[in-house]
Amino acid sequence: MQAIEGPPGLRERKKRRTRDALIRSALELFSLKGYEGTTVDEIAAAADVSQRTFFRYFTNKEEVALSVQDMAESRFLAAVLERPAAESPLTALRTAVLASWDGIEEAIEAVVPLELHVRTYRMIQETPQLLAAHLRRQAELEDRLAAEIARREGLPAQDPRPRILVAAFSGVMRETSKLWADVAGGDMAELRGTTAAYLDQIGPALAENWRS
Amino acid sequence: MQAIEGPPGLRERKKRRTRDALIRSALELFSLKGYEGTTVDEIAAAADVSQRTFFRYFTNKEEVALSVQDMAESRFLAAVLERPAAESPLTALRTAVLASWDGIEEAIEAVVPLELHVRTYRMIQETPQLLAAHLRRQAELEDRLAAEIARREGLPAQDPRPRILVAAFSGVMRETSKLWADVAGGDMAELRGTTAAYLDQIGPALAENWRS
DNA sequence: GAGATTATGTCAGTCGCTGCCACTTGACCA
DNA sequence: TGGTCAAGTGGCAGCGACTGACATAATCTC
Numbered sequence: 001m002q003a004i005e006g007p008p009g010l011r012e013r014k015k016r017r018t019r020d021a022l023i024r025s026a027l028e029l030f031s032l033k034g035y036e037g038t039t040v041d042e043i044a045a046a047a048d049v050s051q052r053t054f055f056r057y058f059t060n061k062e063e064v065a066l067s068v069q070d071m072a073e074s075r076f077l078a079a080v081l082e083r084p085a086a087e088s089p090l091t092a093l094r095t096a097v098l099a100s101w102d103g104i105e106e107a108i109e110a111v112v113p114l115e116l117h118v119r120t121y122r123m124i125q126e127t128p129q130l131l132a133a134h135l136r137r138q139a140e141l142e143d144r145l146a147a148e149i150a151r152r153e154g155l156p157a158q159d160p161r162p163r164i165l166v167a168a169f170s171g172v173m174r175e176t177s178k179l180w181a182d183v184a185g186g187d188m189a190e191l192r193g194t195t196a197a198y199l200d201q202i203g204p205a206l207a208e209n210w211r212s
Numbered sequence: 213m214q215a216i217e218g219p220p221g222l223r224e225r226k227k228r229r230t231r232d233a234l235i236r237s238a239l240e241l242f243s244l245k246g247y248e249g250t251t252v253d254e255i256a257a258a259a260d261v262s263q264r265t266f267f268r269y270f271t272n273k274e275e276v277a278l279s280v281q282d283m284a285e286s287r288f289l290a291a292v293l294e295r296p297a298a299e300s301p302l303t304a305l306r307t308a309v310l311a312s313w314d315g316i317e318e319a320i321e322a323v324v325p326l327e328l329h330v331r332t333y334r335m336i337q338e339t340p341q342l343l344a345a346h347l348r349r350q351a352e353l354e355d356r357l358a359a360e361i362a363r364r365e366g367l368p369a370q371d372p373r374p375r376i377l378v379a380a381f382s383g384v385m386r387e388t389s390k391l392w393a394d395v396a397g398g399d400m401a402e403l404r405g406t407t408a409a410y411l412d413q414i415g416p417a418l419a420e421n422w423r424s
Numbered sequence: 425g426a427g428a429t430t431a432t433g434t435c436a437g438t439c440g441c442t443g444c445c446a447c448t449t450g451a452c453c454a
Numbered sequence: 455t456g457g458t459c460a461a462g463t464g465g466c467a468g469c470g471a472c473t474g475a476c477a478t479a480a481t482c483t484c
Binding site for chain 2 (some may be wrong): 438439440441442448450451
């Protein structure tokens with residue numbers, strides 16, 4: 001049972017610390033010896049827990065590598081859900097990404113150094129297994145986004161337009177994220193700029209008003 | 213050394229037979245006991261080879277599950293490369309998919325029963341690991357498509373428009389493929405219809421003429 | 425502080441996958 | 455035609471990811 005949110009007790013705080021320690025150890029080892037070159041045993045040892053415990057916090061090795069990225073995506077989804085229904089779908093998505101980036105650096109730094117996260121992001125793109133897992137999560141996110149947009153616009157589930165829009169939007173996001181990690185070296189201001197510029201390229205092209 | 217294509221000798225024919233047998237055995241077992249419920253040992257045994265040999269034909273268990281799907285994608289890519297440069301990007305993609313579907317049922321039947329392929333496709337969507345691998349391959353395909361379109365249109369590599377277009381196009385393809393497997397039960401005529409209809413939804417919306 | 429919960433460690437075992445080496449089989453040529 | 459070379463195959467040993475079962479230790483609750 002869960003009381004409606006008390007101050008977290010010792011147990012919860014300890015769990016959080018262990019989890020963060022596992023993430024930090026994992027990302028550091030990954031960036032040092034590569035993803036495949038790092039064993040779960042090593043990660044667990046570095047965080048001072050048993051291998052079995054690692055698998056109680058993360059269902060598999062991929063998950064720990066994607067955990068920070070995951071947080072960023074949760075923020076984005078949450079931001080989308082908060083957008084007023086009056087905004088057009090594309091505007092809502094655009095505003096939501098930008099909003100979800102406010103204070104994200106601090107949120108990341110609370111777990112791992114920002115630079116480590118950037119290196120991890122690059123590693124994800126280069127490691128087939130991780131890229132695959134990452135794309136699957138993205139696809140799940142796209143599903144939820146499309147469903148939310150269909151809901152907002154009052155469209156039946158079969159209407160393909162939300163999915164097409166979300167696909168185009170996600171395509172932009174994937175590109176700009178890659179540029180952010182590879183070219184910009186993790187600079188958020190530059191990411192905002194590139195994203196806005198790239199989104200402007202679909203804006204006019206996809207801006208059919210579905211309601212008129 | 214490879215002579216420029218002689219008639220395949222006994223050795224080649226035997227390899228082909230083994231490979232096809234492995235695919236058939238694998239897909240049948242998958243559809244019977246599920247992907248994770250099937251071991252590579254079982255697949256190898258069913259095809260009458262050793263486990264070691266299985267891994268000489270497929271780098272991993274995923275690959276055999278995606279092998280037929282892979283063939284379809286190769287056909288599509290080849291069809292795109294054959295499109296005349298005069299066609300607009302979206303038209304080229306559209307014509308290429310439809311063209312790549314001519315005779316595809318026969319090509320599939322040469323390896324496995326069509327119905328088994330449809331069931332496999334459904335399984336891919338439902339099995340996280342397979343979906344992930346599938347999406348990664350799709351992403352690779354998208355990269356190549358975008359590069360080809362950029363080349364055709366004489367655009368610099370940074371221009372995001374080819375990628376956005378390809379992302380939207382692929383979004384449509386993913387949707388219609390799912391419908392094909394789930395709703396249409398593998399009927400190609402229906403797939404063509406749905407695809408055309410869905411593509412019409414982005415056609416006008418994305419039909420900026422990049423050259424004018 | 426006793427007793428119920430929950431987190432952790434240990435251990436044994438399965439499965440995917442790889443390197444290594446010995447053996448067989450089809451290809452090619454004198 | 456027979457012999458040599460290259461390529462395909464099997465068996466085995468071993469690593470690493472992951473899981474179930476059980477015992478132990480740490481918090482929580484009253």
